[in-house]
Each structure stands twice: as C-alpha cells, then as structure tokens.
Amino acid sequence: MSSSNFSTSFELSSLGWNDSLAAELPAGLLPARVARVDRGAAEVLCADGHLQVHYSAHVRRAAAADPVALPCVGDWAALRRLPEGRFELEALLPRRTAFVRGGVGRVSRGGLSGDSQGQVLAANVDVVFVAEPALHSTDTADLGRIERLLALAWESGALPVVLVTKSDLVGDGLDFLMREVASAAPGVDVHAVCSVSGEGVDIVRGHLEGTRTAVVLGASGAGKSTLVNALAGEQVMETQQVRASDGRGRHTTVHRELIPLRDGGLVIDTPGIRRIGLYDMGEGVDMVFSDIEELAERCRFADCGHDSEPGCAVIAAIEDGSLPERRLESWNKLQREAAWMASRSDARLRKELQNKWKIIHKEMRKPGRNRP
Numbered sequence: 001m002s003s004s005n006f007s008t009s010f011e012l013s014s015l016g017w018n019d020s021l022a023a024e025l026p027a028g029l030l031p032a033r034v035a036r037v038d039r040g041a042a043e044v045l046c047a048d049g050h051l052q053v054h055y056s057a058h059v060r061r062a063a064a065a066d067p068v069a070l071p072c073v074g075d076w077a078a079l080r081r082l083p084e085g086r087f088e089l090e091a092l093l094p095r096r097t098a099f100v101r102g103g104v105g106r107v108s109r110g111g112l113s114g115d116s117q118g119q120v121l122a123a124n125v126d127v128v129f130v131a132e133p134a135l136h137s138t139d140t141a142d143l144g145r146i147e148r149l150l151a152l153a154w155e156s157g158a159l160p161v162v163l164v165t166k167s168d169l170v171g172d173g174l175d176f177l178m179r180e181v182a183s184a185a186p187g188v189d190v191h192a193v194c195s196v197s198g199e200g201v202d203i204v205r206g207h208l209e210g211t212r213t214a215v216v217l218g219a220s221g222a223g224k225s226t227l228v229n230a231l232a233g234e235q236v237m238e239t240q241q242v243r244a245s246d247g248r249g250r251h252t253t254v255h256r257e258l259i260p261l262r263d264g265g266l267v268i269d270t271p272g273i274r275r276i277g278l279y280d281m282g283e284g285v286d287m288v289f290s291d292i293e294e295l296a297e298r299c300r301f302a303d304c305g306h307d308s309e310p311g312c313a314v315i316a317a318i319e320d321g322s323l324p325e326r327r328l329e330s331w332n333k334l335q336r337e338a339a340w341m342a343s344r345s346d347a348r349l350r351k352e353l354q355n356k357w358k359i360i361h362k363e364m365r366k367p368g369r370n371r372p
C-alpha cells in the first residue's frame with residue numbers, strides 16, 4: 001500500500017505544533033500529527049496533507065518490546081521521506097500526556113516511564129472534558145461518575161474540566177446542582193452547557209484556545225457527540241438522533257479520530273476512549289479528593305482510617321457539615337477500585353506475556369523452521 005494523499009495541506013500550528021515540539025524533531029524529518037491508527041500504519045495530518053504512512057523498522061522493533069511505543073491518536077510523529085516519494089513514520093516525539101490502559105499512566109520526566117506495558121489510547125491531550133448530563137432519565141447529575149472520570153482525567157496528565165451538559169433540562173434547580181457538582185470537583189472548573197441552544201459552548205471553546213487538544217469523557221447519551229458538533233460548528237460526529245432516524249450514508253468524510261475544529265483547537269474522539277471506564281485511576285483518585293487529603297493531614301493519627309478514630313479531622317468535617325458524607329464514601333469506594341484495578345491489570349499483563357511466549361515457543365517448535 002502506498003501513501004495516498006486525501007486532502008490539501010494542514011497548517012502545522014493549527015494542529016498544535018509549537019517551538020518546544022520543534023526542538024524535539026530529529027534533523028531531516030518532517031512533523032505530522034497522528035489522526036488515526038490501524039495495524040502497522042497510521043493516518044497523519046501534516047504540511048503535505050492527510051497521509052497514510054507505515055511504521056519504520058525502528059518503530060516496529062520498539063513497539064514489539066513495549067506496546068507503549070506504538071503510535072496512537074494525538075501523537076506527534078517524525079516522518080522520513082523515502083526515495084520513491086512515500087513517507088514512513090520514523091519516530092515519535094516525547095508525549096506530554098497519555099491515556100494508558102493497563103500499565104503505568106504517569107508521564108515522568110519528559111516521557112512515559114519505560115517500564116510500563118500498557119496500551120496508549122490517546123496522547124498529547126491538554127484538556128479532558130468530563131461530560132455529565134444535568135438530567136438523565138429521571139436522575140440529576142451522578143456525582144460519583146464525575147469523580148470516577150475525574151480520576152481518569154487527572155491520571156492522564158491533562159487538565160480536567162467538568163461540563164454539566166443538557167443544562168436546559170433543569171430549570172431553577174441548576175444553581176443548586178452546579179454547587180453540588182463543584183463540591184465533587186475541588187480545584188476543577190465546572191460549567192453548564194446546552195449544546196441545543198449553544199449556551200455555554202463559547203466557554204467550553206475557550207478551554208481550547210491556543211490550539212489545545214481535548215477529549216470528551218462521559219457515559220453514553222451524555223451529549224458528547226452533540227457537543228463536539230456544536231464546538232465544530234458543523235456535523236462532524238453522528239449523534240444518537242441521526243443514528244436513530246436514518247443512520248447510514250451520512251458519514252461520507254474519512255473517518256478520523258483527531259478532529260481539527262474550524263475555530264481552532266482539536267478534539268480526539270476514539271472508540272478506545274469512548275469505551276473506557278475500566279482503566280487505571282492510580283494517583284488520579286488522590287487529586288479528585290484533595291479536600292479530604294487536606295483534612296486527613298490534620299487527623300491525630302497519621303494512619304487514621306477516618307472511621308471511628310479519635311481526633312479524626314475528616315469525621316469532624318462531616319459532623320460540622322463542611323464535608324458531604326457522600327464524598328468520604330465515594331473516596332473509599334474509588335480507592336478500593338483503583339487498588340483492585342492495579343492488581344488485576346498486573347495479572348492480565350502477566351497472562352498476556354505468558355501467551356506471547358507460548359506462541360513464540362510453539363512457532364519455534366514448528367517442523368521445518370530454521371532448516372534448509
């Protein structure tokens with residue numbers, strides 16, 4: 001398969017290219033942003049347009065040793081122009097942030113720590129919009145779900161912003177609801193948006209200023225696609241209504257997961273990120289509950305379990321009404337879940353490695369192999 005050119009060129013700066021990235025680019029190579037990956041190949045956006053490129057032997061070797069080295073949507077790549085005019089993805093530039101499933105998600109000292117064996121779902125995300133509907137069926141916004149998604153967002157290294165979507169569905173109760181949501185998201189911006197009327201959409205767009213890259217996390221039906229369309233000012237995503245009415249035929253554009261917005265900024269919408277919910281929250285949980293962490297420092301005992309210990313500042317805050325009891329319950333729950341996930345993903349990775357070796361050994365025992 002040869003590199004094919006799907007469209008006209010892209011202004012690199014509109015894709016988020018800047019001086020600090022330029023300083024990382026190996027000499028003689030061309031920068032490109034990964035818009036989508038397929039097995040062994042990627043679709044990239046660059047000054048030469050929208051290209052399909054294969055991975056160099058160097059990239060393939062690195063990825064075989066650690067899947068974290070596989071290109072993913074949002075990555076900045078360095079392309080080599082081959083003599084016949086095609087391009088090859090020669091290297092990845094260091095990631096600033098990463099959503100990693102199963103493994104170490106932290107970005108440490110200018111890049112992902114090399115000891116991880118996780119799968120990177122998206123890279124170089126600056127902003128994570130946590131979308132939670134003001135009203136879904138008969139319930140108002142689910143604070144526990146917001147806290148869980150915030151933990152995932154913090155863990156990626158990107159900056160979370162909570163969006164209470166479908167704000168038109170609650171009337172006078174909105175102010176109260178917004179205060180409740182804010183109490184579940186200390187240190188995080190919380191905005192109400194209505195993608196139908198457009199209210200609040202400009203504030204959301206403001207978070208993308210300077211060609212920042214965002215992802216939208218949220219349950220099915222939270223209004224993610226509708227919001228992305230409102231941000232784009234055009235129909236770039238299929239929403240549930242479109243799917244229900246006629247569904248087919250509307251999506252004639254090339255399927256792309258990195259969506260440059262007309263007014264600047266980019267949104268990443270990948271099936272991988274859409275399906276998450278069960279990936280590592282790690283230290284992200286501590287970030288979500290910074291209010292409790294702060295209180296805990298004032299507990300009499302350093303190993304206070306905030307249960308029935310004397311001199312517990314957390315219990316005291318619940319009793320004087322400054323900390324909702326729900327927060328402590330939610331914290332306990334997410335901590336247990338994060339610990340369970342960590343143990344589970346290690347077990348899964350061990351099994352994966354075992355399977356890999358089984359296949360290699362079987363391959364080696366095949367008759368005729370390595371024989372003349």
Ligand SMILES: Nc1nc2c(ncn2[C@@H]2O[C@H](COP(=O)(O)OP(=O)(O)OP(=O)(O)O)[C@@H](O)[C@H]2O)c(=O)[nH]1
Binds near residue numbers: 168224
């Ligand atoms: N009233 C109201 N309805 C909205 C708003 N935003 C989205 N909706 C509706 O909510 C439904 C779900 O919206 P989608 O954008 O498809 O939700 P999604 O989060 O992308 O859902 P998945 O693709 O399943 O993950 C659709 O019927 C939308 O029309 C809003 O601001 N107000």
Ligand SMILES: [Zn+2]
Binds near residue numbers: 296305309312313315
């Ligand atoms: Zn305590």
